Amino acid sequence: xxxxxxxxxxxxxxxxxxxxxxxxxxxGFAVRVALGHVRRWLRGRPxxxxxxxxxxxxxxxxxxxxxxxxxxxxDPAAGWAHLLIFYGFLALFTGTLMVFVHDxxxxxxxxxxxxxxxxTLDLAGLAFLVGVGWALVRRFAGGPGRLPRxxxxxxxLLLLGAIGASGFLLExxxxxxxxxxxxxxxxxxxTIARGVIALDLPAAPLHRFLWGLHAALSCAFFALLMVxxxxxxxxxPLQLLLRELRRVGALAPAPPDxxxxxxxxxxxxxxxxxxxxxCVRCGRCSAVCPATAAGKALDPRGVIRKTxxxxxxxxxxxxxxxxxxxxxxxxxxxxxxxxxxxxxxxxKLVDLRRRWVEQGAIDPGAARALEAILERGNPWGxxxxxxxxxxxxxxxxxxAPGDEVEVLYWVGCAGAFDPSGRRVTRSVAQLLQRGxxxxxxxxxxxxxxxxxxxxxxxxxxxxxxxxxxxAALGRVRFRxxxxxxxxxxxxxxxxxxxxxARCETVHHTQLLAELVRAGRLQPGPALGATVTxxxxxxxxxxxxxxxxxxxxxxxxxGLELVEMPRSRERTFCCGAGGGGNWIELRQGExxxxxxxxxxxxxxxxxxxxxxxFCTIMLEGETAGQxxxxxxxxxLLLEGQPA
Amino acid sequence: MKALxxxxxxxxxxxxxxxxxxxGPRVKGQEAIRVLNPADRAxxxxxxxxRQGEITALTVGPPEVEGILRLALxxxxxxxxxxxxxxxxxxxxxxxxxxxxxxxxxxxxxxxLTGDRSLEGGTGLVPGLLAARLGWPHLDGAxxxxxxxxxIVVRRRLERGWREEVExxxxxxxxxxxxxxxxxxxSVRVRREALARxxxxxxxxxxxxxxxxxxxxxxSEVASLDWPRPRPRRVTLPDARLTAGERMRRLMTAGPTxxxxxxxxxxxxxxxxxxxxxxxxxxERGLL
Numbered sequence: 001x002x003x004x005x006x007x008x009x010x011x012x013x014x015x016x017x018x019x020x021x022x023x024x025x026x027x028g029f030a031v032r033v034a035l036g037h038v039r040r041w042l043r044g045r046p047x048x049x050x051x052x053x054x055x056x057x058x059x060x061x062x063x064x065x066x067x068x069x070x071x072x073x074x075d076p077a078a079g080w081a082h083l084l085i086f087y088g089f090l091a092l093f094t095g096t097l098m099v100f101v102h103d104x105x106x107x108x109x110x111x112x113x114x115x116x117x118x119x120t121l122d123l124a125g126l127a128f129l130v131g132v133g134w135a136l137v138r139r140f141a142g143g144p145g146r147l148p149r150x151x152x153x154x155x156x157l158l159l160l161g162a163i164g165a166s167g168f169l170l171e172x173x174x175x176x177x178x179x180x181x182x183x184x185x186x187x188x189x190x191t192i193a194r195g196v197i198a199l200d201l202p203a204a205p206l207h208r209f210l211w212g213l214h215a216a217l218s219c220a221f222f223a224l225l226m227v228x229x230x231x232x233x234x235x236x237p238l239q240l241l242l243r244e245l246r247r248v249g250a251l252a253p254a255p256p257d258x259x260x261x262x263x264x265x266x267x268x269x270x271x272x273x274x275x276x277x278x279c280v281r282c283g284r285c286s287a288v289c290p291a292t293a294a295g296k297a298l299d300p301r302g303v304i305r306k307t308x309x310x311x312x313x314x315x316x317x318x319x320x321x322x323x324x325x326x327x328x329x330x331x332x333x334x335x336x337x338x339x340x341x342x343x344x345x346x347x348k349l350v351d352l353r354r355r356w357v358e359q360g361a362i363d364p365g366a367a368r369a370l371e372a373i374l375e376r377g378n379p380w381g382x383x384x385x386x387x388x389x390x391x392x393x394x395x396x397x398x399x400a401p402g403d404e405v406e407v408l409y410w411v412g413c414a415g416a417f418d419p420s421g422r423r424v425t426r427s428v429a430q431l432l433q434r435g436x437x438x439x440x441x442x443x444x445x446x447x448x449x450x451x452x453x454x455x456x457x458x459x460x461x462x463x464x465x466x467x468x469x470x471a472a473l474g475r476v477r478f479r480x481x482x483x484x485x486x487x488x489x490x491x492x493x494x495x496x497x498x499x500x501a502r503c504e505t506v507h508h509t510q511l512l513a514e515l516v517r518a519g520r521l522q523p524g525p526a527l528g529a530t531v532t533x534x535x536x537x538x539x540x541x542x543x544x545x546x547x548x549x550x551x552x553x554x555x556x557x558g559l560e561l562v563e564m565p566r567s568r569e570r571t572f573c574c575g576a577g578g579g580g581n582w583i584e585l586r587q588g589e590x591x592x593x594x595x596x597x598x599x600x601x602x603x604x605x606x607x608x609x610x611x612x613f614c615t616i617m618l619e620g621e622t623a624g625q626x627x628x629x630x631x632x633x634x635l636l637l638e639g640q641p642a
Numbered sequence: 643m644k645a646l647x648x649x650x651x652x653x654x655x656x657x658x659x660x661x662x663x664x665x666g667p668r669v670k671g672q673e674a675i676r677v678l679n680p681a682d683r684a685x686x687x688x689x690x691x692x693r694q695g696e697i698t699a700l701t702v703g704p705p706e707v708e709g710i711l712r713l714a715l716x717x718x719x720x721x722x723x724x725x726x727x728x729x730x731x732x733x734x735x736x737x738x739x740x741x742x743x744x745x746x747x748x749x750x751x752x753x754x755l756t757g758d759r760s761l762e763g764g765t766g767l768v769p770g771l772l773a774a775r776l777g778w779p780h781l782d783g784a785x786x787x788x789x790x791x792x793x794i795v796v797r798r799r800l801e802r803g804w805r806e807e808v809e810x811x812x813x814x815x816x817x818x819x820x821x822x823x824x825x826x827x828x829s830v831r832v833r834r835e836a837l838a839r840x841x842x843x844x845x846x847x848x849x850x851x852x853x854x855x856x857x858x859x860x861x862s863e864v865a866s867l868d869w870p871r872p873r874p875r876r877v878t879l880p881d882a883r884l885t886a887g888e889r890m891r892r893l894m895t896a897g898p899t900x901x902x903x904x905x906x907x908x909x910x911x912x913x914x915x916x917x918x919x920x921x922x923x924x925x926e927r928g929l930l
Contacts, residue, residue: 375654
């Protein structure tokens with residue numbers, strides 16, 4: 001007996017024909033649905049790339065995410081389950097293709113090759129079934145609550161399981177009927193065959209039935225491929241590839257008619273629509289969303305689902321997503337960071353806000369902040385003439401047009417007007433003086449960067465405010481631009497280059513860390529305290545800077561730095577971003593309350609921050625808690641020798 | 643139904659002011675910001691809320707005040723007119739009412755809406771004088787406007803917290819209270835579009851008066867402006883180094899909380915001892 005397998009053994013012609021016909025029909029259906037998605041994507045606005053596509057980097061990124069499951073493994077249990085399914089499926093699918101090649105093109109599955117092939121596929125099938133079973137258990141019997149217990153997920157997983165199981169059973173029946181001794185290498189099939197023989201089942205008819213079942217189930221898989229979350233097999237790699245064209249959280253300018261008309265799918269960009277097709281509803285976004293955690297209306301996964309619905313039903317997105325959802329977002333991008341495909345939620349919410357801003361139907365607090373930016377150049381509506389009040393008694397150089405300076409210190413509105421912000425500004429200025437840094441400020445020529453306006457969806461105001469700032473920056477010469485506000489930092493670093501203002505922007509934690517490293521400042525403070533560091537989203541997550549602040553705090557005698565569970569780029573928002581500082585949402589808890597509870601649980605008595613908005617938000621939660629909130633600059637100043 | 647909304651540009655008085663050189667108050671340390679009078683802004687918003695047919699915005703002033711008409715167009719006015727006759731500078735309320743009455747005659751609205759007082763002049767007389775000249779009902783202190791068929795329904799604020807609802811048959815003059823309605827936000831894009839729309843300018847000829855006559859209407863003018871007496875004691879702000887919550891508590895509670903960290907001192911001991919130390923404290927400062 002030759003060591004191989006007769007591919008069409010016991011399969012009558014009509015059944016083979018049915019398989020080919022069924023496959024052609026269902027694959028055709030999947031292709032048709034896929035083309036429908038592509039057509040709908042192409043109806044969107046062309047993507048304005050924030051950075052050029054570097055093919056090498058992009059492909060490497062796709063490879064790491066797809067084949068190494070980097071993001072998926074951030075939840076290790078999910079990572080293993082998906083890995084088993086992924087590689088099991090890949091092996092089985094490749095195996096089927098190899099059988100096709102062997103049958104129709106080049107016969108090669110003979111002898112040892114066949115035995116290795118059989119063993120590999122049996123093991124792959126086993127892995128596949130274990131993975132599917134694990135996924136079923138995680139979804140429907142325990143597992144994280146974020147996973148949807150939907151009928152769709154149940155049927156898809158059962159189908160995958162049934163395809164695997166029927167494959168093994170038919171293999172067993174075939175071995176039981178033909179009894180080739182070498183098939184002991186098909187370990188699972190061999191075991192099943194022994195069962196079939198022991199039970200004295202009619203092996204050949206059973207095999208024929210199972211073969212038909214397996215073929216039908218496989219066709220069902222093709223049919224469901226593009227109409228269920230299985231779609232991500234095609235869309236996710238594409239999404240990961242195109243992700244490289246955008247910076248997380250750096251918003252694209254609104255189209256000229258942005259907000260003037262309902263947000264129909266055509267008003268979204270092509271990548272935004274692709275993202276909607278790629279989502280698998282794993283819910284990692286909603287699990288990390290501060291607004292969701294605080295019991296507000298927002299559920300990031302729901303927003304992406306609604307975007308898909310808007311695309312498929314050609315309905316405006318603003319008829320599906322409510323204002324309460326869109327305004328609850330703090331644009332902290334925790335969802336983007338958590339998503340295995342980095343699907344962006346906040347850009348869609350900002351597009352919706354743009355729509356409502358144009359209609360004038362926005363929260364009164366947001367409206368007041370926007371009008372204040374327009375009329376007074378700062379979102380608090382503080383008298384612009386008091387912009388330098390923070391510097392009272394400090395020798396701070398206010399630059400005149402044409403002046404040149406090493407470091408231009410951009411104070412920002414919070415630093416100029418908010419009482420706790422002024423504390424930070426004074427500390428930074430004093431530290432710069434001690435460190436011998438030549439710096440100057442723009443004084444009354446400074447005005448809002450427009451960042452809150454852009455995130456509240458008032459693109460026209462952002463453009464106007466930014467033009468004012470670009471003009472003010474152009475009147476002086478400087479080498480580096482220093483900000484202590486993470487939001488100003490983000491705007492200058494990621495959004496101003498598109499407006500023609502390119503300069504080296506440095507955050508105060510970075511500059512102060514430089515001064516400490518150069519020995520120009522004492523690494524403070526020498527206070528006996530347990531400190532925890534709250535990373536600002538716009539610093540740590542949007543801009544990947546979480547080391548400098550730790551350099552300033554760590555390794556000090558008497559200072560113990562303890563980390564919160566959510567820190568660095570996985571930090572949890574304070575609630576101030578995206579206009580949250582000015583919008584009073586009455587629904588749910590305050591996000592800052594949750595964050596302070598997390599800080600308190602570390603046992604720290606001091607919460608260090610590196611953004612005035614975080615300071616404002618978290619300080620509002622300290623009443624009666626025996627904790628203080630301090631910017632790292634304040635702590636560093638306290639540690640300087642008198 | 644046609645509505646006419648009368649607007650006025652005023653100095654933004656929520657900024658810190660100081661006495662100017664004779665002409666009026668000046669904003670401390672910066673350029674003045676001129677804004678649409680808040681009560682007029684509410685009047686305009688009510689006009690838009692009523693969904694009248696045509697809404698005409700009108701202001702009296704030199705070309706510099708056109709900004710508020712642009713804003714009115716952006717906010718929903720269908721037509722904007724700036725009326726100006728040389729010699730109206732520093733005009734008093736009766737003269738202004740007389741000029742406005744001429745404009746109303748030309749336009750023939752069913753409803754004249756305006757703020758109940760301007761932040762600058764603050765006499766609150768113009769709507770009443772205008773209504774008297776026109777012989778129309780004058781409903782001031784309006785906090786809510788509605789329509790009931792052809793009639794205008796106005797809720798008015800009375801003394802001591804009383805309210806009344808008045809139904810009036812147009813034409814009427816309604817003077818609206820500031821803050822009676824939250825104005826919708828108007829985006830920069832819409833504001834920019836309003837810049838391209840036409841503004842009408844009405845001079846003496848349009849209004850059918852001659853300049854010399856108008857000069858004669860103005861019978862009183864501001865001769866000088868006295869700055870209010872400084873407050874005897876400033877409200878001391880809590881120490882900025884305290885937390886937001888603590889600052890709030892100190893602003894809202896009375897009692898012997900130290901105003902600046904380290905400034906206050908708590909005396910402890912028996913009543914006699916404390917009294918002696920208090921007396922000594924006061925004597926040291928020459929207060930006894």
